[in-house]
Amino acid sequence: MSRIKQCFENLEKSGKKALIPYITAGDPSPEHTVTIMNALVDAGADVIEIGMPFSDPMADGPVIQLACERSLAAGTSVRKVLEIIAEFRQGNSTTPIVLMGYLNPIEFFGYQKFADAAKEAGVDGVLLVDLTPEEATDVVECFRQNEIDLIYLLSPTTTLERAKKICDLASGYVYYVSVKGVTGSSELDVDSVKQHVDTLRSVTSLPIGVGFGIRDAKTAAAVSRCSDGVIVGSVLVNCIAENKDQQKEYIADALGAILTPMRSEMDA
Numbered sequence: 001m002s003r004i005k006q007c008f009e010n011l012e013k014s015g016k017k018a019l020i021p022y023i024t025a026g027d028p029s030p031e032h033t034v035t036i037m038n039a040l041v042d043a044g045a046d047v048i049e050i051g052m053p054f055s056d057p058m059a060d061g062p063v064i065q066l067a068c069e070r071s072l073a074a075g076t077s078v079r080k081v082l083e084i085i086a087e088f089r090q091g092n093s094t095t096p097i098v099l100m101g102y103l104n105p106i107e108f109f110g111y112q113k114f115a116d117a118a119k120e121a122g123v124d125g126v127l128l129v130d131l132t133p134e135e136a137t138d139v140v141e142c143f144r145q146n147e148i149d150l151i152y153l154l155s156p157t158t159t160l161e162r163a164k165k166i167c168d169l170a171s172g173y174v175y176y177v178s179v180k181g182v183t184g185s186s187e188l189d190v191d192s193v194k195q196h197v198d199t200l201r202s203v204t205s206l207p208i209g210v211g212f213g214i215r216d217a218k219t220a221a222a223v224s225r226c227s228d229g230v231i232v233g234s235v236l237v238n239c240i241a242e243n244k245d246q247q248k249e250y251i252a253d254a255l256g257a258i259l260t261p262m263r264s265e266m267d268a
């Protein structure tokens with residue numbers, strides 16, 4: 001069974017919801033990332049979403065755009081991201097890792113080569129923002145062969161018919177984007193999220209994670225009550241930005257201080 005599936009099954013058994021932090025790999029430099037990932041796990045992360053830095057991250061707001069810039073300036077390549085994950089895997093064989101990214105750097109690297117190397121490094125799922133279900137065929141095949149889950153985004157404007165089509169291609173979990181717009185928003189409306197998630201349940205039995213705009217423990221808990229997990233990105237990435245000149249252990253602690261209250265409020 002895939003690590004992601006196993007993780008959601010375990011959570012369900014214990015009546016808990018998934019806490020899924022996002023960070024950009026190599027931010028502020030590749031030397032920081034494994035320490036940060038371990039701190040996220042210690043603070044209660046169930047799955048880690050790792051961004052591959054890209055020069056034109058269309059779906060990202062300024063906070064994650066800047067993280068991509070810092071990471072690229074520090075020399076983070078696709079190969080380097082996979083090395084970071086392989087290093088993390090040496091000390092952690094259970095926490096699922098979802099690689100989030102845009103197609104361009106992967107196409108350049110080669111889809112088959114990337115999917116094989118990702119599997120080898122210990123990646124469990126990929127979320128490719130600009131991979132539409134229509135063009136998915138051969139790209140998707142490379143990941144399927146390697147038993148890597150494909151996580152797809154559904155937004156408030158996705159029709160139910162299209163959502164069904166997307167969910168049929170997805171595995172692991174599906175990602176409901178809580179608001180129209182880019183990452184780092186502050187507009188999340190819990191009632192509207194609940195309605196959408198309830199409707200999506202009619203087209204999929206996969207777990208439904210919700211992200212975009214979750215920045216505090218109260219919101220994380222409220223959203224987790226109407227879904228199967230929450231994805232938290234910009235508030236963490238902003239904390240990295242604010243502390244980027246500190247020691248990596250200091251940054252790790254600062255991130256833990258954001259995540260720990262989310263975990264306790266979600267489990268309360």
Ligand SMILES: O=P(O)(O)OC[C@@H](O)[C@@H](O)c1c[nH]c2ccccc12
Pocket residue numbers: 022049051059060064100129153182183184185211212213214231232233234235
């Ligand atoms: O940053 P926020 O608003 O907390 O949302 C999570 C998000 O950052 C993370 O899942 C993510 C980062 N970049 C993305 C691009 C598309 C979809 C999702 C993402």
